[in-house]
Amino acid sequence: MELQPLLFLVFALGAVISAVSTVTRKNPVSSAMSLVAHFFMLAGLYLTLEAQFVAAVQVLVYAGAIMVLVVFVIMLLNLGNEQALTENRGLRSTLATLIGAVFAVQIILVTVAEPTGANALPSRAVEIGTTESIGQSLFTQYLFPFEAISLLLLAALIGSVVLAKRHMK
Amino acid sequence: MLHTYVPFMVMILIGIIFGASNILLAEFLGPKKSTRAKLSTYESGMEPVKSARERFSVKFYLVAMMFILFDIEIIFMYPWAVQFKELGMYGFTAMILFMILLFSGYIYVIKKGALRWD
């Protein structure tokens, strides 16, 4: 049963709809909620592409943690009357159209790109996305970047404390 | 491959049905008698005093930020835990080194009082 392509289409459609909804909502909170929906759709897309671990991380980190931060920022800014924020969109929509056009061209390029077949997707693609194989390569082949990331997280931690803490000392 | 997710999908489906049915049932079956007390904002029995749209303190943001950082750390532990036996002592050492750095960050946060609500 060819369920996979069908599910992919469903999730892809959901992702596009929720993304459009994110940028068109006037109320920032409903925008944020559309973004949550979008993240879930992306997680679904990853699942249909055999990237199970990434799908789980997508839900845990993005739909979970990052969205908390986004909602906090909305409340921190306290925009008040959000409807009054509709500003002159002339320049912005032009720019957005331009960038959108670039990506559209790219999509076309990628679709017409012919695989030369030299390095076709390995047949073990199914196993690559599992947590086991990610754990295996994270601690062997990618050990160095993994350890380096601890420093990156630490720098971000110190940086956020420095910038947001009221009284240092 | 996808059939491994069938229980998972059934679970999600049940969740959606449960949530939706509760809302819809309450909507259709519940009696609707609006009184003044019922329509007022619920604030744990307190009289609502001012707008709920108040600016949040940046302190919440700091906590959320730290939550994300340590959350990502946990994400890295997840594949390690799954492969714990295969990776053995070597993986354990790698993880300990990773944890030492994050733990020193934790000590820093506690010592600097970044989580204190002053």
Next chain:
Amino acid sequence: MQIDYIGSLPLIVIWLALGAIGIVIQAFVRDNTRLVFGYYVATLGLTGLAAIVLSGHKGASFGGMITLGGYANYFDALFCGAGIMALLAARPYLQKEESEVDEFYTMLVSSVAGMMLMAHASNLVVLFVGIELMSISFYVMAGFFRTSTKSVEAALKYFLLGCFATGFLVYGMSLIYGGTGSLAYGDIARTVVTQQLTYPTLFVVGTTLLVIGLSFKIAAFPFHQWAPDVYEGAPTAVTAFMSTAGKAAAFSAFVAVFVALLPAGWTSEIAQNQQIVIAVIAAATMLLGNITAVVQSNVKRMLAYSSVAHAGYMLMGILAGPSLGTDGMNGHHAIVFYATSYLFMQMGAFVVVGILERRDGGFLNIDDYAGLHHRHPVLAALMAVFMFSLAGIPPFAGFFGKYMLFAAAIERGFTWLAIVGVVSSVISAWFYLGLIVKMYFQDAKDSGHEAPAGLAGFTLAVSVVGVVFFGLFPQLLINIFRSW
């Protein structure tokens, strides 16, 4: 997987000294910025020393994730040296601004760690982690004066545009992975050489996006808009560091990535189209940076625009590529030489600006520098040396750097680009020499103020010695480059 612990020592030292020890010391020690400052100076000194000692220890480590020795270690030493210079200059500056917090030193050292990762990277993942580590530290440092609107604005602009650039970078990397099936520089190069690209289109698009992302980091036209605002708004001590070492790091990565993406140099057909694009970008960057710098009235802004122009000069070296010229140098050597000399002269200039800057943020206009040599003869003389070197006047290091870049471009048939470079250098002489004329041949408007250099005097001394020494003996550096 084989790990070369000895060779990886510089990276291991800074990783442990910063992450495992430094942070804990900071957690327990309170109000002792002097101790933390000394600790981090020592850390950078030790790391740099390890890099110099091990520079002959070549190879790869961590399963080919990083390269060791030669090129990478040279940059390690350069970044550590620049870090120490910046630390020494920052302490008196922060004390003057009454906002000395020891986390500043932490962020500076962690940005050095990021730069070292960029120079050592031989895998796009490591490059990405390095760029992010450097950038995150820079975002925080740019906004370090939390109560100053300008500083916060600089941090926010830098952060937003930096994230945007990171998006390009990661997208490019993912498409390169899609096109070649690998993230390792060596594998990518091999795939390109043997023409085994799975999707050539993906590879070309990915390369373009990667170059756009890196162009943000070096502030090349048309992705330079953030630079003037950020360099002006950030604390001067931060600008001194990020406009020099940050740029050198971005170029170190640029060179390494280019060797991987275009292993055959610029001979292939795809490469030749891209070569023209980069030539145009280089020309536009040089001209635009220098022409805009002419009309600036703020010293920091002027130096910021001029730093954009210097990125344009260095792009010429990318164009010349890895093929050796008649003098035994290649374009990449010219970039490394220029990045080194640029580090000394630009940092020196910004440190002078930082010493003269007033507590209230005054004394940043070019007009304030009128008659400076009466009040601060030493600072004026040092500033003059840095300006001469930035303008590319012999015998200073800036002259030889420019000469090598122009020569490399001409040798590969980019005479028109070298002419553009010379023309834009002439334009740049207008404002560099204009500042000298102001300092020496105009009368002061006010009675002036005290400007004690303190520890920053050491940074200035090293800078001026570097600018003069490498100007007189460029051969010393060139010999190091030849040994790679």
